[in-house]
Amino acid sequence: MIVSTKVEEKVSFGGYIALAFAVVFFSGLLKSGEWYGVFDFTTLNGGFGKLMSNATGGMAAFRGTGGSGAADGFLFALGLVPTTMFALGMINILEHYGALRVARKLLTPLLRPIMGIPGSTGLAIIGSLQSTDVGASLTKALENEGELNKTERDIFTAFQFSGGAMIVNFFGSGAILFTLTDTTGAAVPGSIGLALVVMFVFKIVGANVVRFFLNATGKKEAKPQVAEVR
Amino acid sequence: MSTTPESNKMITDVFVEGARKGWGIAINSTIPNIMMAFVIIKILTLTGFLDVLAKVFGPVMALFGVPGEGAAVLMAAVMSMGGGVGVAVGLLNEGALHARDIAILAPAIYLMGSTIQYAGRILGVVGVEGQRYPLMFGVCILNALLAMFVMNLLV
Numbered sequence: 001m002i003v004s005t006k007v008e009e010k011v012s013f014g015g016y017i018a019l020a021f022a023v024v025f026f027s028g029l030l031k032s033g034e035w036y037g038v039f040d041f042t043t044l045n046g047g048f049g050k051l052m053s054n055a056t057g058g059m060a061a062f063r064g065t066g067g068s069g070a071a072d073g074f075l076f077a078l079g080l081v082p083t084t085m086f087a088l089g090m091i092n093i094l095e096h097y098g099a100l101r102v103a104r105k106l107l108t109p110l111l112r113p114i115m116g117i118p119g120s121t122g123l124a125i126i127g128s129l130q131s132t133d134v135g136a137s138l139t140k141a142l143e144n145e146g147e148l149n150k151t152e153r154d155i156f157t158a159f160q161f162s163g164g165a166m167i168v169n170f171f172g173s174g175a176i177l178f179t180l181t182d183t184t185g186a187a188v189p190g191s192i193g194l195a196l197v198v199m200f201v202f203k204i205v206g207a208n209v210v211r212f213f214l215n216a217t218g219k220k221e222a223k224p225q226v227a228e229v230r
Numbered sequence: 231m232s233t234t235p236e237s238n239k240m241i242t243d244v245f246v247e248g249a250r251k252g253w254g255i256a257i258n259s260t261i262p263n264i265m266m267a268f269v270i271i272k273i274l275t276l277t278g279f280l281d282v283l284a285k286v287f288g289p290v291m292a293l294f295g296v297p298g299e300g301a302a303v304l305m306a307a308v309m310s311m312g313g314g315v316g317v318a319v320g321l322l323n324e325g326a327l328h329a330r331d332i333a334i335l336a337p338a339i340y341l342m343g344s345t346i347q348y349a350g351r352i353l354g355v356v357g358v359e360g361q362r363y364p365l366m367f368g369v370c371i372l373n374a375l376l377a378m379f380v381m382n383l384l385v
Contacts, residue, residue, distance in 0.1 A: 068268070068272055069268055069269055069272045070265050070268060070269050072268055072323075073264050073265040073266075073267065073268025073269065073316075073320065074261065074264075074265050076264060076268070076319065076323065077256075077260055077261040077263075077264035077265060078261065080256070080260055080264070080319075081252075081253070081256040081257075081260065081261070084252040084253075084255055084256040084260055085249040085250075085252035085253050085256060086249065086252070087252060088248045088249060088251045088252030088255065089245040089246070089247075089248035089249035089252060090245070090248065091248055092244050092245065092247055092248025092249075092251065093241060093244050093245055093248065096239070096241075096244045132348055132351050132352050133351060133355070135352070136351060136352045136355035136356050137355060139356050140355060140356055140357065143356075143357075153356065153358075154358060154362060157352060157353065157356050157358055157366070158365075158366055158369050160352055161345065161348055161349075161352050161353060161366050161369070161370060162341050162342070162345075162369055162370040162373045162374075163337075163340045163341045163343070163373070164343075164344060164348045164351075164352060166340060169311050169340060169343070169344075170340055172252070172255040172259065172260070172312075173255070173259065173260055173263070173311060173312050173315045174311070174315060174336055174339065174340060176260070176315070176319075177315065177318065177319070177332050177333075177336050178333070178336070180319065180322060180329070180332065181329065182322050182325070182327070182328045182329040182332075183322075183323075183324075183325035183328075184328065184329075186328065186329040186330075187329055188329045188330075188332045188333050189329060189330055189333050189385040190333040190336075190381070190384065190385040194384065194385075195333075195336045195337045195381075198337045198377050198380060198381060198384075199337045199340055199341060199377065202337070202341055202373040202374075202376055202377045202380075203341070203373070205373060205376065206341075206369040206370065206372065206373040209369050209372065210365060210366075210369055213365060
């Protein structure tokens with residue numbers, strides 16, 4: 001596969017609106033039965049109704065109670081399918097209107113100070129949040145083009161390796177966790193947005209651990225490395 | 231990322247296209263993973279191994295405000311993120327984990343998740359030297375533990 005790291009993309013005003021919408025939509029801030037609940041993921045995701053358990057009108061959850069093993073797992077998982085479909089549908093819209101391009105534009109000047117890697121990795125970063133394969137192949141291409149040295153490459157790889165393809169993986173399976181309730185009836189606290197922020201922050205923290213480790217050990221390795229150069 | 235805002239695709243079509251991707255993920259990943267996790271949890275419960283796991287990892291996991299059973303979630307996550315989510319959901323269903331535990335574990339599942347397969351797909355493709363692999367795995371585990379610590383304070 002031939003990958004080019006030099007792609008110029010237009011950033012539109014609509015992209016900023018899409019990114020701002022994404023932040024609010026997944027933050028859980030507007031979770032409500034009021035009209036502004038339309039701007040909240042969990043509210044719009046809704047829930048299944050109850051089934052009549054008998055002719056006298058008792059109600060039961062569609063999944064039933066007291067099940068176990070593969071059969072119970074299947075029915076439980078079936079109940080999570082709409083959340084996954086809804087989340088991926090919304091992500092597709094946000095991507096279509098340029099939210100990720102704006103995120104890349106905002107992130108690019110910050111990459112050197114926060115991770116010690118060049119701004120030219122912006123496209124690869126956004127790509128890596130959606131697909132590990134895109135991220136890895138773009139990183140390889142950046143190194144081959146001389147945009148990244150070995151240390152920068154390893155820092156950037158650490159960023160990608162922890163929480164690989166974060167957006168697609170998390171919205172594909174993790175988002176459902178924040179729609180669940182436990183056996184005592186308590187809902188899972190926090191929000192999809194909070195989990196995303198925590199993951200993104202620690203991806204950067206992890207990259208910096210590698211950055212400082214390589215900088216600390218790099219001095220000792222400097223001499224033999226020079227000797228190895230052709 | 232080939233689409234541009236200028237292309238006149240209907241917003242409803244874009245949504246449906248994404249929802250179809252979600253359907254693919256749901257039937258190929260979510261349902262099989264959760265079904266497998268429910269079976270594994272049933273095996274662990276019947277053999278009493280879940281209690282052993284809870285006792286052994288109880289003290290460590292207590293640092294993050296999660297019962298010892300939470301360790302099973304992290305072990306499954308290293309194999310695959312979907313598996314980690316499946317085990318978390320299964321244990322929630324059993325009452326071994328509660329709502330707050332799930333929130334604490336959620337970011338950790340992803341930060342150290344699927345690292346076994348991503349070693350090939352990320353580290354291998356990029357060409358990271360073998361001697362750096364322990365560092366890369368160590369960073370993932372560190373990230374996950376720190377994220378649990380922070381989530382314990384936040385939720």
